Amino acid sequence: MKKISKIKLLLVFFSVIIGFVYALPNFISNLSNSDAPNFLPGKTINLGLDLKGGSYLLLKADMDVVFIEKLQNLMSDLRVSFRKNKIAYNNLKIFDNRIVFKKRNLDTDKVIRDLILKTNKNLLITKENNLFQIEFSKTEKDKIVKSTMAQAIEIVRRRIDETGTNEPSIQQQGVDRIIVQLPGLEDPGRIKKLLGKTAKLTFQLAHPSIVSEEVQAGDNPPPGYALLMDDKISDRFYMINKKVMVSGEMLQDASTSFDRNNSPSVSFQLSPLGGKKFGRVTGKNIGREFAIVLDGKVVSAPTIQSQIFSNGQITGNFTLEETNDLALVLRSGALPVPMTILEERSVGPGLGSDSISSGKMASIIGIVAVMIFMFISYGSFGIFANIALFCNIIFIIALLSLLQATLTLPGIAGVVLTMGMAVDANVLIFERIKEEFKLGRKVFDAIESGFERAISTIIDANLTTLFAAIALFSFGSGPIKGFSVTLMIGIITSMFTAIIITKYLVLFYVKKKDIKKIFY
Amino acid sequence: MKYLRLIPSDTNFNFLKFKKIAFVFSSLIILGSLFSLLFNSLNYGIDFKGGILLELRSNNVALFNIDDLRNKVSSLNAGETSIQKFGKETDFLVRIQKQDGDEKQQIKVIENLKKLTKDNYSIRRSEFVGPVVGEELKMAGLMAVSLAMLSIMLYIWFRFEWQFSIAAIIALTHDVFSTIGLFSILQLEFNLATIAAILTTAGYSINDTVVIFDRVRENLRRYKSKDHYFIYNKSINETLSRTVMTSVTTLIALFIIFFFGGTVLSDFSLAMIWGVFIGTFSSIFVAVSLLTFFKIHKGEKIMDETIVPEYERD
Numbered sequence: 001m002k003k004i005s006k007i008k009l010l011l012v013f014f015s016v017i018i019g020f021v022y023a024l025p026n027f028i029s030n031l032s033n034s035d036a037p038n039f040l041p042g043k044t045i046n047l048g049l050d051l052k053g054g055s056y057l058l059l060k061a062d063m064d065v066v067f068i069e070k071l072q073n074l075m076s077d078l079r080v081s082f083r084k085n086k087i088a089y090n091n092l093k094i095f096d097n098r099i100v101f102k103k104r105n106l107d108t109d110k111v112i113r114d115l116i117l118k119t120n121k122n123l124l125i126t127k128e129n130n131l132f133q134i135e136f137s138k139t140e141k142d143k144i145v146k147s148t149m150a151q152a153i154e155i156v157r158r159r160i161d162e163t164g165t166n167e168p169s170i171q172q173q174g175v176d177r178i179i180v181q182l183p184g185l186e187d188p189g190r191i192k193k194l195l196g197k198t199a200k201l202t203f204q205l206a207h208p209s210i211v212s213e214e215v216q217a218g219d220n221p222p223p224g225y226a227l228l229m230d231d232k233i234s235d236r237f238y239m240i241n242k243k244v245m246v247s248g249e250m251l252q253d254a255s256t257s258f259d260r261n262n263s264p265s266v267s268f269q270l271s272p273l274g275g276k277k278f279g280r281v282t283g284k285n286i287g288r289e290f291a292i293v294l295d296g297k298v299v300s301a302p303t304i305q306s307q308i309f310s311n312g313q314i315t316g317n318f319t320l321e322e323t324n325d326l327a328l329v330l331r332s333g334a335l336p337v338p339m340t341i342l343e344e345r346s347v348g349p350g351l352g353s354d355s356i357s358s359g360k361m362a363s364i365i366g367i368v369a370v371m372i373f374m375f376i377s378y379g380s381f382g383i384f385a386n387i388a389l390f391c392n393i394i395f396i397i398a399l400l401s402l403l404q405a406t407l408t409l410p411g412i413a414g415v416v417l418t419m420g421m422a423v424d425a426n427v428l429i430f431e432r433i434k435e436e437f438k439l440g441r442k443v444f445d446a447i448e449s450g451f452e453r454a455i456s457t458i459i460d461a462n463l464t465t466l467f468a469a470i471a472l473f474s475f476g477s478g479p480i481k482g483f484s485v486t487l488m489i490g491i492i493t494s495m496f497t498a499i500i501i502t503k504y505l506v507l508f509y510v511k512k513k514d515i516k517k518i519f520y
Numbered sequence: 521m522k523y524l525r526l527i528p529s530d531t532n533f534n535f536l537k538f539k540k541i542a543f544v545f546s547s548l549i550i551l552g553s554l555f556s557l558l559f560n561s562l563n564y565g566i567d568f569k570g571g572i573l574l575e576l577r578s579n580n581v582a583l584f585n586i587d588d589l590r591n592k593v594s595s596l597n598a599g600e601t602s603i604q605k606f607g608k609e610t611d612f613l614v615r616i617q618k619q620d621g622d623e624k625q626q627i628k629v630i631e632n633l634k635k636l637t638k639d640n641y642s643i644r645r646s647e648f649v650g651p652v653v654g655e656e657l658k659m660a661g662l663m664a665v666s667l668a669m670l671s672i673m674l675y676i677w678f679r680f681e682w683q684f685s686i687a688a689i690i691a692l693t694h695d696v697f698s699t700i701g702l703f704s705i706l707q708l709e710f711n712l713a714t715i716a717a718i719l720t721t722a723g724y725s726i727n728d729t730v731v732i733f734d735r736v737r738e739n740l741r742r743y744k745s746k747d748h749y750f751i752y753n754k755s756i757n758e759t760l761s762r763t764v765m766t767s768v769t770t771l772i773a774l775f776i777i778f779f780f781g782g783t784v785l786s787d788f789s790l791a792m793i794w795g796v797f798i799g800t801f802s803s804i805f806v807a808v809s810l811l812t813f814f815k816i817h818k819g820e821k822i823m824d825e826t827i828v829p830e831y832e833r834d
Contacts, residue, residue, distance in 0.1 A: 058653065186643070189631060196627075340623045342650040344630070351575065351644035358782035366776040370769050376524045377765065410713055413777050413785055417720065417792070420773030421727070424766040428731065431762040457734040460679055461727040464672050468723035471668030472716060475660050483716045487723075 012500055016391055022398035045400045048408035048482050049181060049345070051359075053352035055188035057180040058173070058343035059156070059195065066148055066337050067097055067136070074134075075099050077119045085115060098135035145175060151336045153178055158332035159194050177342070186348045190325070198295055198338050199329035201248035203278065206289035207239040212301060215239050231297040232317055238298050240291050245281045250274025254330035256323040257313065264323040265315040268330065275310030283307040294326075359412035366416045367393065374423055378430055381518070384505035385426035388497040392422050395493040396486065405489070408482030418490025424461070425498035429454040433518065443515050451503055458499065466491050526768065527761040535756045535804055536749060536812065542805035546694060549798075553701020560704050565711030566647060568661070570618040570654035572598075572630050575645040576637055578610045584640040586612060592636045598629045607783035611644070623650045661715040665696065668719050672726050680733055681817075687810035688729050691802040695725045695795065702794050713788045721795025724770065728763060728803040735759050736811065740818045748816065752808050767800050 026044045049056055071094050078099070082089060088104040103112060112132065113125055122140035126133045136144065149172055156178060160168045169181040180195075182188060206212060207225055215237040221227045224243070230236035250271045257267040270278055282290075282304050291301045292314050300316040318326070371389065374382040396415060400407055433450030437443065469491065472484035509515070566573050578584040586603060589612055593601050600617040614633070619625040630648050637643065649657075669692060677685035699718050703710050735755040743751055771793065778789040 060652075187634070189634070192627060192631075196624075340650075341627055341648075342623060343653045344627075344646070344648040346643075346646050348642065348644045350577070350642060355782055355784065358780060358785075362777050362781040362785075365780055366773045369772045369776060373524075373769060373772060377526075379523055409782075409784060410716055410788065413781060413788060414720075416773045416777050416781075417770070420770035421724070421766070423769050424727070424762075427762050427765045427769070431759075431765070434761075435758065457731055460730045460734060464675055464726045464730055465723035467671040467675060468668045468719045468726070471664045471671065472719050474667065475664030475715070480712050480716045487720070 009504060012504060015496075016394070016501070019391065019395045019398040022402050023394045026397055026401060043401045043404060045397065046404050046406045047356075048406045048411070049183060049352075050347050050409050051352050051356050051407065052183055053186065053347050053349035054181065054183040055185045055191070055346035056344070057182075057188060057192070057195075057341055059178040059180065059339045060342050061149060061152055061176045061178070061337040061339055063145055063148065063176050063337060064097065066144065067141070068094060070136070070144065071097070071099055074119060078116065081115050081119060085111070087112060087115065098133050100131060100133050102130050103132065104130075148336045149176065149178075152339070155333050155335050156180065156195060156339075159329060160191060162328050162332055163191065163194070165191070178339070184349070186346060188344065188346055192341060192344070194325060194329060195335075195339050196341075197329055198335040199248065199332075200295055200334045201251065201330060202293045203245045203247075204243065204291050204293055205241040205245065205281070205285060206291055206301060207241065208288060210239040212236075212238045212289065228291065228293060228296065228298050231294065231299045238291055238301055240293065240298070245290070246270065246274050246278045248330065248334050250277070251330055252310075254327040256320070256327050259313060259315045263315070264318045264320045265313050266318075266323050266327045266330065267311070267313050270310045270312075272310070278312075279307055279309040355409045359409060363412060363416050363419075367419050370419055370423060374426070378426075380509060381430055381506060384502050384509070385423055385430075385498070387505060388426065388501040389419065389422055391501055392490070392494050392497040393419070395497065396489055399489045399493065400486065403485075403489075405485045406482050407486065410480065410483035411486040414483045414486035415490060418487060418494060421465070422490065422494035422498055425454075425458045425494060426502055428458055428461075429499070429502070437518055443510055443518055446518070447506060447510060451499070455499060458495065462491050462495055525761075526764050531757045531760055532753075533757060533760075534753055536753055536809060538805065539809045539812070542801075542809060546802070546806055549698045549701065550694065553698050553704065556701055556704040560707065562700070562704050562710040563707045565709040565714075566615065566649045566654070567711040568654050568658045570649050570651040572614075572616040572626065572633070573645075573647040574614040574616075574630075574633060574637075574643060575606060576612045576614060576641040577608075577644050578612070578641050580640070581610050588640075589614065589637070593633065595636070596629060596632055598633075611783075612641075618651055618654075626650060657712065661712070664715060665719060665722075668722055669693070669696070672722070676726075676730070676733075680737060683811065683814035683816050684733050684737075687807045687814075688726060688733070690810055691729055691807035692722055692726055694802050694806050695798050696722055698798055699791055699795055703791070708787050708790070713785075714791060717788050717791035717795065721792055721799060724792075724796060725799030725802060728766075728799055729807045731762065732756060732759050732803055732808060736808070740816065744818055748812065752811060756804055756808060763800060763803070767796055770796050 022043075075092065075094065079092065090102040090104055092099070092101040094100075103109075109127060116123060116125055116132075116134060120140075122137045122143075124135050124137045153170055153172060157168075157170050160170065160180065160182070165182050166184050168183075169179075171179050173179045180191070182191065185191070207222070210222075215227065217227075217235070217237060219227055219237070219239070221239055224241060225239050226242050228238050228240050230238070250273060251268055252271045252274075253269040254266055257265055259265040286304050286306060289301050289303050292299045299314060302315070314326070367389070371382075371386045374385050374389075376382070378385065393415075396418070399405075429451055432454040433446050436446040436450050436453075439446075441449065466488060469484045469487040472480060473488065475481075475484075510518075576589070578589075586605065589603055593603060593614055593616070596616075598616045598619060602615045604613050605611065606613040616629060616633070619629055626648055630646060634643060634646070669689060672692065673685050673689045676688045696718055699721055700710075702708075703714060708714075732755055735758055736752060739751045739755050739758075740748075743754075746754075774789050774793045774796065777785055778793065781789060
């Protein structure tokens with residue numbers, strides 16, 4: 001190949017131009033968007049939370065709670081069904097995520113099985129001696145998890161949106177986890193509080209004769225009643241009817257307001273259906289106490305003064321902040337499953353911008369140092385390698401912007417490291433050219449065969465590094481993923497720039513100047 | 521203009537002569553790492569151990585210094601804690617062990633600590649990793665390192681003979697293990713970034729090994745009449761100038777991250793600096809030396825490439 005292919009040259013030239021165009025928005029980012037010329041692509045590099053500051057939360061949905069709740073419903077259905085069909089049983093209970101019971105009489109298994117399956121088709125029934133075990137089938141469990149998670153993500157999103165956080169990102173991870181990323185939010189305290197409540201609201205009647213003031217911690221509730229704790233005062237208890245009058249799903253709106261004593265409270269509005277139901281029950285029970293129950297604790301227990309329909313007010317010993325949060329969680333709906341925070345990382349804006357500036361500084365000094373070193377080692381060939389290195393940086397920036405990959409602090413380290421390693425390809429080529437030249441080839445031939453022979457080594461060497469990068473990517477946790485992405489991009493772009501761009505520059509130079517000796 | 525030459529152009533060192541000394545040296549490093557791992561274990565960061573970490577900057581070092589912080593933190597009664605200066609005089613790193621009980625307990629401590637320090641310090645970073653996640657990250661890290669080594673081994677097996685693959689993987693394990701050992705001996709914090717550093721080291725080391733192996737393969741075919749010992753030495757010598765050049769450029773980049781990249785990246789770059797040294801050493805003295813234990817066929821003799829380049833053959 002004594003001639004340089006014009007088409008290939010043009011292609012290389014264009015790819016460099018395109019690289020520049022895509023990288024450019026990152027350098028004019030201090031212009032506001034409207035000032036930027038609109039022929040430019042608008043995407044800049046997506047900075048990770050460790051650089052721009054913000055919070056990261058990993059939540060886990062406690063699915064066992066949901067399963068147990070579903071099993072409990074199923075168990076009471078079964079009880080009714082067994083009673084109706086006169087089936088005798090022992091020890092009906094929930095144990096280890098399944099319902100177990102012993103059959104007592106000689107009822108045929110088939111009858112029992114049919115009755116169970118009548119309540120829910122998707123059950124797995126096993127029987128050993130007389131012990132029945134019922135659990136949800138695998139597909140049913142998956143279905144429950146899937147729909148619960150979808151709902152939970154929706155509620156989490158609504159709650160976060162209501163706080164006015166900028167560009168939150170909420171995604172599911174794995175089966176039962178949610179990743180919440182909140183750029184710019186330094187202290188996720190409030191969000192954590194908001195997500196820590198499931199916010200299941202119910203209105204339930206209190207016991208007609210057991211006065212709340214007299215209820216004690218260890219009291220045994222009469223059938224149909226439950227002993228509930230006060231939300232604020234830990235030694236205060238109530239005897240509450242298990243039957244729910246109205247529940248949170250019937251809530252249409254909630255907002256902070258002030259009660260007659262001018263202390264903060266939450267006003268709510270029920271849906272028409274809920275209002276009707278509430279009106280019917282309150283109408284019948286004037287003078288009786290009822291409880292506003294939130295997540296199993298009594299928020300307040302007022303006496304019904306008159307019939308209440310759609311509009312009401314929840315009063316208690318609230319601060320303004322608490323009523324704001326309570327109204328918010330009520331508006332956005334109850335979480336279908338309780339959430340636990342498994343991991344939390346937040347970076348303040350100070351540290352973020354410090355990291356950016358030290359990262360920038362390290363990159364620039366690193367690149368300049370490597371470039372100087374290349375120049376004093378290889379002279380004009382070093383300059384070509386440096387031009388290729390510069391193009392490589394442009395390509396990395398362009399690809400990061402284009403793919404919207406996240407640049408993290410370890411990612412910047414990855415870029416700097418790629419710089420060091422990118423020149424490896426050129427070093428391999430140049431050293432090989434030197435050897436070939438020493439063997440007595442002419443300059444042009446030495447260059448040709450130097451490139452040709454070095455390439456297989458370069459590919460082998462880079463592919464193995466790429467494998468390490470892919471392994472890192474699959475490991476994929478936050479900052480590390482960012483590092484592996486920049487490393488992968490760097491390896492790929494460096495192969496292009498170090499081999500192709502350098503080759504054209506070198507060939508041009510040698511042809512033009514009619515060089516007879518190299519590197520000496 | 522005279523160009524910088526780190527290595528004279530026609531070296532002819534007998535590297536393999538130092539085979540035994542190199543093996544003794546490697547064994548010492550490996551044994552040292554092993555002992556340190558057994559007795560010192562690793563200084564796991566909260567990524568793997570679970571727990572709480574806060575980076576604080578004092579508004580006024582004269583008033584709010586490390587002693588003040590120590591008092592505040594100990595008032596939390598949160599078990600084992602550590603406070604250290606972090607980079608600047610004003611910056612502190614507070615670590616609190618994983619709390620008994622569930623995640624709610626952990627969150628409570630972190631919130632209390634924030635409340636205590638909010639007025640006099642700015643919170644630059646706060647991290648909490650629950651015990652479940654810590655265990656998972658540990659497993660994932662182990663998986664990532666094993667996966668990377670396995671895929672590298674398969675690739676080399678595929679591209680070279682199996683003997684090369686075994687030599688390469690032993691050299692690689694040597695590097696990875698001694699890097700982990702370094703973290704244990706110096707008791708540097710072992711966290712997610714360390715895993716990244718180890719894997720990059722592995723990538724670099726294998727890169728170096730592959731370049732030399734590539735030359736060994738080429739020379740095996742070229743010098744049919746010479747013995748393996750000669751060929752291995754010649755291959756190392758021929759690639760020596762490249763090996764040194766690349767190590768130097770990579771080290772330049774790494775030292776600059778170490779000095780200018782901020783405190784967060786300093787351990788990260790330290791691990792990789794060590795990795796470049798040990799990786800270069802092991803490519804020459806471990807990987808190639810190991811090849812001498814195998815009987816490797818010289819393969820088909822290629823056309824005399826040294827005289828007629830491919831493009832001039834037709």
